[in-house]
Amino acid sequence: MTKLSIGVFLAMLALSMAAAWADEAPASAAAPGMATTAAPAAAPQAAAAAPAAAAPAPMTQPALIGADKISAGDTAWMLTSTALVLMMCVPGLALFYGGMVRKKNVLATLMQSFACTCVVTIPWWVVGYSLAFTPGNGFIGGLSRALFTGMTFMHGDTDSRLTVSHLAPTIPETVYAMFQMTFAIITPALIAGSFADRMKFSAMLLFLAAWSLLVYSPIAHMVWEPTGWLSAAGVLDYAGGTVVHINAGIAGLASCLVLGKRLGYPREAMPPHNLTLTLIGASLLWVGWFGFNAGSATAADGRAGMAMLATQMATAAAALGWMFTEWVTKGKPSVLGIASGAVAGLVAITPASGFVAPTAAVIIGIAAGVVCYFAATSLKHALGYDDSLDAFGVHCVGGIVGALLTGVFVSKEISGVDGSLLTQFKGVATTLIYGFVVSFAILKIIDMTIGLRVTEDQEREGLDISLHGESIE
Amino acid sequence: MKLVTAIIKPFKLDDVRKAIGDVGVQGVTVTEVRGFGRQRGHTEIYRGAEYAVEFVPKTKIEIAVDDPLVDQVIEAIHKSAQTGKVGDGKIFVFELRQVVRIRTGERGPGAI
Numbered sequence: 099m100t101k102l103s104i105g106v107f108l109a110m111l112a113l114s115m116a117a118a119w120a121d122e123a124p125a126s127a128a129a130p131g132m133a134t135t136a137a138p139a140a141a142p143q144a145a146a147a148a149p150a151a152a153a154p155a156p157m158t159q160p161a162l163i164g165a166d167k168i169s170a171g172d173t174a175w176m177l178t179s180t181a182l183v184l185m186m187c188v189p190g191l192a193l194f195y196g197g198m199v200r201k202k203n204v205l206a207t208l209m210q211s212f213a214c215t216c217v218v219t220i221p222w223w224v225v226g227y228s229l230a231f232t233p234g235n236g237f238i239g240g241l242s243r244a245l246f247t248g249m250t251f252m253h254g255d256t257d258s259r260l261t262v263s264h265l266a267p268t269i270p271e272t273v274y275a276m277f278q279m280t281f282a283i284i285t286p287a288l289i290a291g292s293f294a295d296r297m298k299f300s301a302m303l304l305f306l307a308a309w310s311l312l313v314y315s316p317i318a319h320m321v322w323e324p325t326g327w328l329s330a331a332g333v334l335d336y337a338g339g340t341v342v343h344i345n346a347g348i349a350g351l352a353s354c355l356v357l358g359k360r361l362g363y364p365r366e367a368m369p370p371h372n373l374t375l376t377l378i379g380a381s382l383l384w385v386g387w388f389g390f391n392a393g394s395a396t397a398a399d400g401r402a403g404m405a406m407l408a409t410q411m412a413t414a415a416a417a418l419g420w421m422f423t424e425w426v427t428k429g430k431p432s433v434l435g436i437a438s439g440a441v442a443g444l445v446a447i448t449p450a451s452g453f454v455a456p457t458a459a460v461i462i463g464i465a466a467g468v469v470c471y472f473a474a475t476s477l478k479h480a481l482g483y484d485d486s487l488d489a490f491g492v493h494c495v496g497g498i499v500g501a502l503l504t505g506v507f508v509s510k511e512i513s514g515v516d517g518s519l520l521t522q523f524k525g526v527a528t529t530l531i532y533g534f535v536v537s538f539a540i541l542k543i544i545d546m547t548i549g550l551r552v553t554e555d556q557e558r559e560g561l562d563i564s565l566h567g568e569s570i571e
Numbered sequence: 572m573k574l575v576t577a578i579i580k581p582f583k584l585d586d587v588r589k590a591i592g593d594v595g596v597q598g599v600t601v602t603e604v605r606g607f608g609r610q611r612g613h614t615e616i617y618r619g620a621e622y623a624v625e626f627v628p629k630t631k632i633e634i635a636v637d638d639p640l641v642d643q644v645i646e647a648i649h650k651s652a653q654t655g656k657v658g659d660g661k662i663f664v665f666e667l668r669q670v671v672r673i674r675t676g677e678r679g680p681g682a683i
Contacts, residue, residue: 367622367623367624368620369617369622370617428616428619429616430616432616432617434617434618435618438618474618474619475618478619479619479620488618
């Protein structure tokens with residue numbers, strides 16, 4: 099009886115996915131397969147939901163459809179999510195990082211996030227979106243959406259038409275491309291946590307733009323677009339544990355290795371100048387992350403609700419995990435500690451949200467809080483690299499914890515797919531190796547051409563004055 | 572005339588302000604300063620990195636007073652800034668050669 103009801107539930111899940119199977123894009127190969135088998139049975143229901151819809155054959159590329167076929171509910175939620183995710187970067191991440199640096203570098207650090215938001219928008223429009231989210235080979239997408247060519251909304255008095263992505267067929271493609279753009283923006287902005295306080299601004303602009311095309315788009319394609327080989331291999335990444343966090347974190351490690359340590363590190367004290375900013379930033383990240391994770395459902399549905407709930411559980415558990423670990427080992431529960439723990443939890447639940455139940459989310463959160471605490475404190479000091487604001491220690495390590503535990507805790511009841519630790523490991527290892535090698539190469543090339551690091555005098559004086567000609571009192 | 576300079580605990584500033592006002596002080600200059608004395612510093616920990624903070628935040632007040640008032644002012648600061656714990660601060664008294672009120676050009680004790 100139980101088996102039967104689970105079977106019925108799964109069938110219904112499959113039916114609902116037939117109409118919006120691109121929900122399952124991160125869930126990889128299993129999803130298109132299920133949608134295909136469920137399609138004939140889905141026809142009546144889909145027709146009831148959207149009168150004009152014929153039996154929906156799974157789309158494999160962006161397509162032009164009637165505007166009446168999109169879902170107003172899904173579209174409303176995705177417009178909201180997009181704004182939430184952009185808020186994570188500016189001002190969320192800008193404040194989170196800005197509060198942690200010394201006073202002489204605060205404007206430069208805020209500028210890094212803000213300028214990243216601007217500078218990544220352009221390559222995303224030129225080819226980034228197309229390379230990531232149109233069909234291609236296993237490693238990279240095609241050029242059919244370069245300059246957003248063909249992405250359209252055509253007004254008609256009775257028959258407006260618009261394009262939709264095959265990854266989100268119930269919302270306008272403009273919204274999907276914009277939603278994904280906010281991911282493409284915040285990912286390189288996260289790397290700044292590793293190279294803060296010492297990179298030239300010109301070099302940073304070049305690095306982030308190049309990185310978004312040469313690293314972000316290919317990894318996003320491999321993991322999320324159904325023709326990507328990791329997607330086809332069954333790697334699970336609901337909202338970007340590998341694509342965003344491991345990817346940004348490992349690029350951070352590459353950048354702090356290529357750049358070298360900050361002057362005076364670790365001899366001189368470099369305490370955060372204003373943890374109020376950091377706590378506000380962490381709070382904005384937390385709120386925005388509901389758009390990041392629950393928005394990755396690309397629909398206003400039950401799975402989005404599951405993703406949102408899992409996000410809250412894991413974040414709270416990780417913040418407490420970090421806080422209590424620090425309390426026990428160092429004697430005091432710090433503000434920076436609880437904020438860092440919350441971000442570690444948000445990172446770790448990113449790949450898992452939408453795949454795991456709330457209880458699993460709590461376990462993932464605790465694991466992330468404790469593991470990231472030791473990565474950002476003991477591991478960093480033991481190995482001696484200067485990951486200024488712990489982009490590697492929190493995002494890469496937290497991302498790995500989350501990505502691997504997704505394989506352990508994935509719930510077929512919630513997601514309709516299976517996962518395995520081994521498959522997850524494949525995704526993690528690929529991102530680590532590809533991300534590190536290509537990031538390292540881009541940084542080396544910039545270093546050999548225009549130079550990567552500010553002069554010693556500029557670094558001593560502070561980047562606010564030396565790079566931007568401004569300062570705060 | 573004397574210049575009374577006191578280094579006090581920052582949270583005692585309001586008490587001191589009231590006490591010196593009560594004995595008739597007309598003006599005071601307040602500065603946020605850092606330094607160390609017998610209190611020494613403390614340790615701060617950020618993501619596992621421990622920093623010894625050797626200079627403790629204090630508040631410096633400077634008051635120009637005419638000679639008859641000096642002992643009362645010293646007494647007022649002493650009483651109001653005291654907690655009895657290490658780090659309460661110090662009072663320094665200097666000879667003051669001249670005072671000029673910029674608005675009128677008035678000089679001497681009348682300018683205080």
